Amino acid sequence: MKKCGNVMEEPPSGTMPQVPKAEGGRNFKGENMSDDRTKLPDEIFCSSCGAIIKRAAELCPKCGVRNRAGGPAFSADASDKDWLTALLLCIFVGCLGVHRFYLGRTASGVCMILFGWLTLGIWWLIDVIMVACGNFKDAEGKPVMRRF
Ligand SMILES: [Zn+2]
Numbered sequence: 001m002k003k004c005g006n007v008m009e010e011p012p013s014g015t016m017p018q019v020p021k022a023e024g025g026r027n028f029k030g031e032n033m034s035d036d037r038t039k040l041p042d043e044i045f046c047s048s049c050g051a052i053i054k055r056a057a058e059l060c061p062k063c064g065v066r067n068r069a070g071g072p073a074f075s076a077d078a079s080d081k082d083w084l085t086a087l088l089l090c091i092f093v094g095c096l097g098v099h100r101f102y103l104g105r106t107a108s109g110v111c112m113i114l115f116g117w118l119t120l121g122i123w124w125l126i127d128v129i130m131v132a133c134g135n136f137k138d139a140e141g142k143p144v145m146r147r148f
Contacts, residue, residue: 046067087128090136094128097113
């Protein structure tokens with residue numbers, strides 16, 4: 001025990017234990033973490049901060065910005081082709097595969113011209129239903145969806 005009044009020997013400043021930083025580096029930053037994750041089919045990137053969020057989420061939990069792609073009416077992964085145009089093409093000239101050409105699916109469009117008649121209109125009917133329901137995919141695999 002040291003007596004009161006004695007001058008304490010101060011350790012050299014170099015050996016002083018450093019005060020740990022209050023914040024643990026960049027651990028809480030989302031940027032690096034989101035890069036490691038793969039986006040699931042039902043997830044999208046936030047249009048504001050780029051975080052991976054649920055497609056159905058209205059607000060980004062990280063930055064609070066409204067998710068533009070959210071909601072059932074519009075999806076970020078939807079085709080930018082016009083749904084009504086595709087539907088009308090499919091109904092009126094769908095037996096010639098015109099809607100498939102319109103949506104960039106040239107190969108299957110040609111196939112439909114050549115062999116579609118063999119299906120006695122069933123292929124055409126299925127396409128009409130698929131387009132009408134918004135399940136028809138364009139050349140990039142994106143569904144052609146109604147936007148209104
Ligand atoms: Zn965000």
